[in-house]
Amino acid sequence: MxxxxxxxxxxxxxxxxxxxxxxxxxxxxxxxxxxxxxxxxxxxxxxxxxxxxxxxxxxxxxxxxxxxxxxxxxxxxxxxxxxxxxxxxxxxxxxxxxxxxxIAQAVATTARAAGHRRVGVLGTAFITGSALYPTWLGADGIEVETPAPPDAERLDGIIFGELVDGIASEASRAWFVEVVRGLAARGCDAVALASTELPLLLAPDDSPLPVIDSTxxxxxxxxxxxxxxxxxxxxxxxxxxxxx
Structure with a gap:
């Protein structure tokens, strides 16, 4: 092996x-x-x-x-x-x-196998503001959506202000579910958690969309x-x- x-x-x-x-x-x-x-x-x-x-x-x-x-x-x-x-x-x-x-190709492979065509990508501002996921998922014909700039900025603050220390407030969890709900309203059929810490904010059972955990x-x-x-x-x- x-x-x-x-x-x-x-x-x-x-x-x-x-x-x-x-x-x-x-x-x-x-x-x-x-x-x-x-x-x-x-x-x-x-x-x-x-x-x-x-x-x-x-x-x-x-x-x-x-x-x-x-x-x-x-x-x-x-x-x-x-x-x-x-x-x-x-x-x-x-x-x-x-x-x-x-890592983005692994997410693309999983999304394609599940039949997803438009994936919301969630992560730090480094990731949501980059071409990383649009490039790799786009090679599989999968469209990428990211949060609106104010939401992306708030999420970045939560990741570095809470999650890296193992903290996830109930207010942050509730807000994050609404962000995912907003991506669903924009036509996403799944969300990719493109940050190690994000599972602290969103359990699959709480998500309005199927979850792809990049790790x-x-x-x-x-x-x-x-x-x-x-x-x-x-x-x-x-x-x-x-x-x-």
Missing amino acids: PHAGILAANPDGAAQCFLRYCRAGAAELGGHTYPDVSLDYIGFGHHLRAWQAGDLDTVGAYLARSVARLAASGAEFFVCPDNTAHLVLDEIGPELPLPGIH VVLADRALDTALGRSSLPTWRGGRHGDLR
């Missing part, structure tokens, strides 16, 4: 991806057995100033270094359970030492690859890699 690598860009997303991968693998294979997996994390603080300065070349060098260390560990492909990091991975170009499964679908796609249900990816960075 191919050895998977997890490129960690934040602890929470990496931990969620790792646990989902291992627990789902053990449920299938039994006996606390699951395909080999390695995880590499260069602490966010090492390149925080580069992020703040918009120095994506420096951030990309750190991410590429992590991928190289995963390759040295024996990993044959990687996943990165951090949506914002993909803004940089999309710019690195086909130079990474391992092929990877793109969960990425872990599941990695497991499918390790178990031979999906072929090894070919994307090695860049916006125009393995679009389909």
Whole structure:
């Protein structure tokens, strides 16, 4: 079975991806057995100033270094359970030492399989203000909607002001459900939670629309690859890699 690598860009997303991968693998294979997996994390603080300065070349060098260390560990492909990091991975170009499964492509694959045609993307202002999801979902003919600018700004504030500390107020939850309801009124038939922390705000049973959790679908796609249900990816960075 191919050895998977997890490129960690934040602890929470990496931990969620790792646990989902291992627990789902053990449920299938039994006996606390699951395909080999390695995880590499260069602490966010090492390149925080580069992020703040918009120095994506420096951030990309750190991410590429992590991928190289995963390759040295024996990993044959990687996943990165951090949506914002993909803004940089999309710019690195086909130079990474391992092929990877793109998080937005994993969301697109899930949406397409479920027959969704217009997906509301929810996440930080970095994500909702970028071309990341329109590019990758658009390659599958899936339209993307994002919250109106005031709602996107408020959501960004909730993510960084509450959710990163594990806090989700009832007022924020109720407001977020209304944001999803608004996306449904705009013709969306699903919402993608494109931020690790957003499941704290929205349980699938509370959502007016079907929910696609980007961390969960990425872990599941990695497991499918390790178990031979999906072929090894070919994307090695860049916006125009393995679009389909």
